Structures are given as C-alpha cells and as structure tokens.
Amino acid sequence: MLVKIVEGGKEFSLPGKAGLAVILVVLLAAILAPYISIHPHNISSGPPLVPPGGGHPLGTDELGIDLWAQLCYGARVSLLVGFGTALLAALGGGLIGIVSGYLGGWPDKVFMRLIDIMIVLPDLPVMIVLAAFFGPSLLNIIFVLALFSWVFPARIVRSQILMVKERSYIKSAETYGAGVWYLLGKHFLPEVFPLVAVNMIRLSGRAIVAEAGLSFLGLGDPTSKSWGLIIHHATNFKGIYYTDFWKWWLLYPWLALIIMVISLALISRELERMVDPRLGR
C-alpha cells in the first residue's frame, strides 16, 4: 500500500502535483540554505530596509539582514517543527491507538475520554502558558504541539485496528497461535501505516501554522529565525503601516507561509482520497 502512495504521485491531479513541487522546492531551499543564500542570515549584510533588487533579491529588514537568507533558514525551522511534531504525534498517537483498539476495556475507555477532552480544549492558550513558563525553545514547542496532535492519529489507528481485528484472517492467525507482536508487525502495522502517514502531512501543516502563530506573538524560539518570527518583527516595527517596507519585509514571509501550508493541504487531500476514498470529505 505504501508503494501505491509513492506511485500515486503520478496520478496526482494538477493541484496535488503543484503542492508536491512546492514542498520539494522548500525542502531543497532548507537543505541547501547555506549555499543558495548569498548573504548571512543572522548578521547584517547591507543597509537596513533596502527594497528587493540589487545585491539583495528580497530586500533587507530593519537590521540590514538579507531576507532571502532568512527565508531559506526559516524553511528549516518550519520543516523541523512540522515533521518533528507529526512524527512525535504519530508515534505516540499510534501507540495509544493500538493499545486502545487492541486491548479494549478500561484502557480504551480512558483514552477515548481523554481524546474527547483534548479535541475541545483550546490549544493556543495552553501553548502560550507552557511557552511562558518553560521558555520557548524549539524542542518545547514541538513537544507541546505534539501533545495536542496525537489525538488524530490515535483515533485513526484505533478505528482501523477495531475494524481489522474482526477480519477472518486475523482470527485464523490467532487460532494458529500468533502472538500480539507477530500480529502487530505482520498485520496491523501494514494496514495502519498508510493512513497514519497521510495524516502526518496534515499534522505537519497544522504544526507549522501553530508555530508561526506562536512566533508571531513573540513566543517562538528567539534563537531560530522562523517565518513567523520575521512577521513578528515586521509587524512590531513602528512605521510599518505608513511606509512601503511591508511590500517585502512582511509580504515574502507571509507568502512563504501561505504557499507552504496550502501545498501541504493539497497533498494531504490528494493522498487521503487515494488511500481511503471514504476519508475524503
């Protein structure tokens, strides 16, 4: 089924292909950041607030730091937060889903209640409080985001396990004496993995948006210059409303974020439709 996803890239509709292309470009920009950014991303390399063109392709910010370099390095932060959160949430949520679905009984009840609560709980206030108390390092942010994301893979895995558990081939495997671990590795995980993998893309989109929001509030990791943090600095600049600086300082990180998030959404929508037609809304 995993092979089907990879091959499915060819069957993508036009928006799906566009999304895939964008993510690849962002990935490349993040990996090659030191080579494609002409200027340093952390120290000033020219006069402040230069419009795009000349030596600075996207202009500079109030400290004279090249924006293009900042965007390239910011892509690293966004991708790290996105995929880090998704991975953590998928692992944790997957585990809980398996336990809950396979064992049933009281662990299942406890986890289901917990999930119901986590879904209604507003995540941003909790994130702000935790960031305020424990310091806004990237690791903390990923951890908190994962804390609010595991619910989705957990539900998917649980319902899938519940469904697969009743299939006759699992029943017959059990009568032949297959242990829990054997069933997990041989039957459950292959069935569950594609759905979780697809959900991870959606989760990383959410995480990237959430990180951008926290950074926009000034609660992101101040040492890692993410796209949200650039927006934070730009909007907190005193004269931003009355000058033309927003035309590059604010516009480019904004565009980068929007394009990235929409691309991720397009890809996940495409994959969801492919893996499970019933999941597509």
Add this chain to the structure above:
Amino acid sequence: MEYLFTIWVLVTLNFFLPRAMPGDPFLYLSADEGQEVARFSEEQRQYYLEYYGLDRPVAGQYLSYLADLLRGDLGYSLYYNEPVSAIILRRLPWTTFLVMAAVLLSTVSGTILGSLSAWYREKLLDKLLFFHLILLSEVPAFLLGLVLLFTFAAGLGLFPLSGAITHFASYSSWWEKLLDILHHAFLPVMALTIARLGGMYLLSRNSMTTVLEKDYLRTAWAKGLPQKRIIFRHALRNALLPIVTRVFLSLGSLVGGAILVENVFAYPGLGHLMREAVMVHDYPLVQGIFLVVTICVLLANFLADLVYRKLDPRIGDYSGIRGG
C-alpha cells in the same frame, strides 16, 4: 462529569505550573526590571515565605488556592496592580463579541454556500465554490487578518488600524457609539469568519449532500411539496445537526484564532491582554486568562451537549460527531 474532571485537571495544572518552573520566587521578587539583584537576608526571606504562604505544606497551599478560586479570586496582577479577575472581566466582553460574531457569520454564510453547492452538485457553481473555499480553509486567521489590515486599514484607510473604539471620542447618541464599535470590529471579525468559512462550507456541503439522497426527500418530492418547503423544512433542518456539533467542537481552535487576530489588530480582548501579560512576566494574569478561556470553552461544549441531546433524540451513537 467529564467536564468537571477536566476543569479540575486544568486548575491543578495551573497550580503546579509556577511551582514546576525553574527558578525561585525570590529571584523574581528581588531583581527589578532585570537591573540589579538585591539580596535578601534570611529574616526577609522568612517574612516573604510567610507572607505568600509558601512556608506551608504544598497540600495546604493547594487547598487555599482552590478556596480562593471558588470565591472568584484569581490572584493579583503584578503589572496592572489590580485583581486579575477585575482585569479579565473588563476584557472578556470584547473577545466574546468577536468570537460570537465570527461564529454566527461563518456558520450562516458557510451553511448557505454549502447548501448551494450541494444543490448544484457537480455544476460550475459547485466546482468554483469548492476549489476556492478549500484553499481558503487552509489559511490561518491571523495571516488573513494581516492582509485585511494592510489593504483595507493601512492601504485604503477605510478602517481603523487598531483598538476597539476611538479613544477620547464623545458620542452624541448610543448608535453612533455602536457604529464606531462595529467599525473597529469589522476587520477582525471578517478575518475570523473567512478563516472558518471553508470548514463550515465543506461540512454543510457534505451533510446536505447526504440528506438530499435520503428516501424521505424523494417522498417529499413525490408528494409535490413546493421546492422552498423541501429545502428549508426537510433538507436543511436535518443537515443542520452535524453543523451544530461542529460549531462547538471547533470553538477551541476559533478561540486560538481570536487570540492571534486580536494581536494583529491590537484589539483589546483577552488574547491581546494575554500576550501583554506574557511579555511583562505577569504570571498570575497569564494563568488567570488561561483558566478563564479554557473553562469558558469547556462550558460552551457542555451546553452544546445538552442542546444536542434536545435536538437529536437519536443521540447515543457518536457517528455524527467528528473532530478535525
């Protein structure tokens, strides 16, 4: 029951957070503005420990904290020099106003667009709406807010840049004041509404499509009922059920969006206050806002459960409720 338990967990979390924080209260008390660190003598230390009740066992502190909470005492703001509850009460109406307006507008317009789309399924209108609203549904509210702010407020000058009412303005009548408030709230509400529109649209389109295929609708057509009656009495009423659930389920993320949007527009609600409080390290205030916001959302969901039970007598199976 479940909600009470959650609230208890939140309250307890709120109690232990500052105690789990690295550092020592005396570090914060003694360092003024990060300038100089004054040293406390052992006597002064003892005095303050006693004054703040920190010399008592944790269990005792916890109990008195709970008692304070029950009396509505959220502590004392270090920065504003006022009881936290008073500050919050002053700011809460603005946030509530934003959120309610956005919920109302997005739900109504989303339902209308979704129903239109379902009615003209696979036609041009449906395809156009679907494509654009799907893209729109992925854009977070605060990024939308920035666009609105820079085009309509900063660029065209049609709306104020920040705040909720014009300062020092005197109004000749109450409706002039109302107009001013609406004028200030328009862009933030729009940002929140547009950001939610996509989700509501997709849900109602889905829900309406399923209902339109039901047997009782075919019966209604066969009876020769007028189209209006079929759409509003038969189809829409049934399609609304999952929408109602979703409105409340997504309240949490909407509040998160409102916190960010308030900061975009410097709107004087709880979100803006929370950020200010974090920036000046006013921990009692941060915690107070956190508690009030989360408990409000939980209460709203609790009410929704009750309402939903009334609306749908078949309640018991969870099939209609989907998060996401």
